[in-house]
Amino acid sequence: MTNLTARTVGFKPRERNVFFHILTACNLSCRHCYINPEQHGTATVQLETIEKWLRLFFDPARETNLIFLGGEPTLHPDLAAGIKTARQLGYQTVTVDSNGFLFHNLLDNISPGDAVISFSLDGPTAEINDPIRGKGVFAACTANIRNAVAMGFNVSLIYTVSRINIEHLHLMPALLKELGVRRFFIQVIGIRGKSAGYTKDNLQLTPEEWLAVIPAVAQKAAALGIHVIFPKVFLAEGEEFACAGRVAENYFIFPNGRVYQCPLCEDFPVHAFTIEDNRLVKNTGLTEDRFFTLDIAEGCVMNKLLQPGNIGYDEQGKPLYRISCCLLKQELKST
Ligand code: SF4
Numbered sequence: 001m002t003n004l005t006a007r008t009v010g011f012k013p014r015e016r017n018v019f020f021h022i023l024t025a026c027n028l029s030c031r032h033c034y035i036n037p038e039q040h041g042t043a044t045v046q047l048e049t050i051e052k053w054l055r056l057f058f059d060p061a062r063e064t065n066l067i068f069l070g071g072e073p074t075l076h077p078d079l080a081a082g083i084k085t086a087r088q089l090g091y092q093t094v095t096v097d098s099n100g101f102l103f104h105n106l107l108d109n110i111s112p113g114d115a116v117i118s119f120s121l122d123g124p125t126a127e128i129n130d131p132i133r134g135k136g137v138f139a140a141c142t143a144n145i146r147n148a149v150a151m152g153f154n155v156s157l158i159y160t161v162s163r164i165n166i167e168h169l170h171l172m173p174a175l176l177k178e179l180g181v182r183r184f185f186i187q188v189i190g191i192r193g194k195s196a197g198y199t200k201d202n203l204q205l206t207p208e209e210w211l212a213v214i215p216a217v218a219q220k221a222a223a224l225g226i227h228v229i230f231p232k233v234f235l236a237e238g239e240e241f242a243c244a245g246r247v248a249e250n251y252f253i254f255p256n257g258r259v260y261q262c263p264l265c266e267d268f269p270v271h272a273f274t275i276e277d278n279r280l281v282k283n284t285g286l287t288e289d290r291f292f293t294l295d296i297a298e299g300c301v302m303n304k305l306l307q308p309g310n311i312g313y314d315e316q317g318k319p320l321y322r323i324s325c326c327l328l329k330q331e332l333k334s335t
């Protein structure tokens with residue numbers, strides 16, 4: 001009999017996660033793209049600098065995980081070389097987050113043991129996915145998923161849930177099983193980049209909408225043997241709040257040298273660190289880490305600052321629910 005084990009994945013004290021945006025250019029123009037060229041620049045980090053920054057963020061005393069991001073990271077001609085350098089340095093895991101196009105024959109230039117390939121799809125069919133991510137994207141992405149799986153790569157998939165595609169999420173587990181995808185990340189739509197600008201057709205979900213759909217679909221995927229990961233988003237009564245900026249080590253690196261600790265801060269010049277002459281320099285003034293220290297009844301401070309109207313209150317002014325750190329995940333897998 002299959003047992004499904006659900007748990008909240010707490011922040012690990014001796015873990016470091018490095019999210020490295022090696023460029024901001026992309027061949028797509030997704031509706032909810034979080035890249036903000038005004039804040040993150042339009043540069044491409046050259047290989048020599050990639051290697052220096054990989055050394056800068058690698059900590060042999062910690063389990064250090066690396067995620068290559070963009071833009072579309074496979075547009076970078078030296079991504080394969082960067083992956084090899086990371087492996088040689090001793091990064092515990094290396095993941096490439098791709099929109100599915102896999103430029104520069106990436107899979108022919110690395111080995112399946114070098115990196116996990118994480119694909120993004122926002123619908124179970126071209127009819128749902130392509131209006132969000134672009135014409136022809138579903139066909140290109142699923143063809144490359146099949147190819148990667150056939151070559152022996154460990155493949156995961158990210159589905160960003162919004163009002164537009166939530167009703168189709170339930171069709172994903174069967175598709176993933178058929179494609180051979182082993183891990184499924186259900187992501188909540190962000191409030192960054194382009195999606196921060198939507199007001200009329202608000203893409204974001206209410207707690208009721210999220211809770212009515214996501215746990216059930218996660219169960220369905222896990223029952224098929226897929227490891228499912230999804231953000232906590234709302235804390236239940238009695239659950240402890242923790243801000244990753246205080247208790248975890250996450251670095252979100254951008255080509256212009258900005259380094260954030262919290263992804264919700266990425267639209268603002270409040271980054272805690274800057275890379276200067278290949279050294280990590282702590283910034284002074286009003287930086288994101290000042291916000292992390294504020295204890296508020298609503299939970300995540302940045303969520304409260306960016307979307308004050310999003311939280312309901314009772315007659316005594318107490319929040320109806322607390323918002324968890326956006327980096328806190330739950331996982332569900334069969335054992
Ligand atoms: S693939 Fe990623 S970087 Fe490219 S437009 Fe879509 S969300 Fe933005």
Ligand code: SF4
Nearest residue numbers: 243245262300325326
């Ligand atoms: S999302 Fe909120 S709780 Fe998490 S690091 Fe940012 S400010 Fe802290």
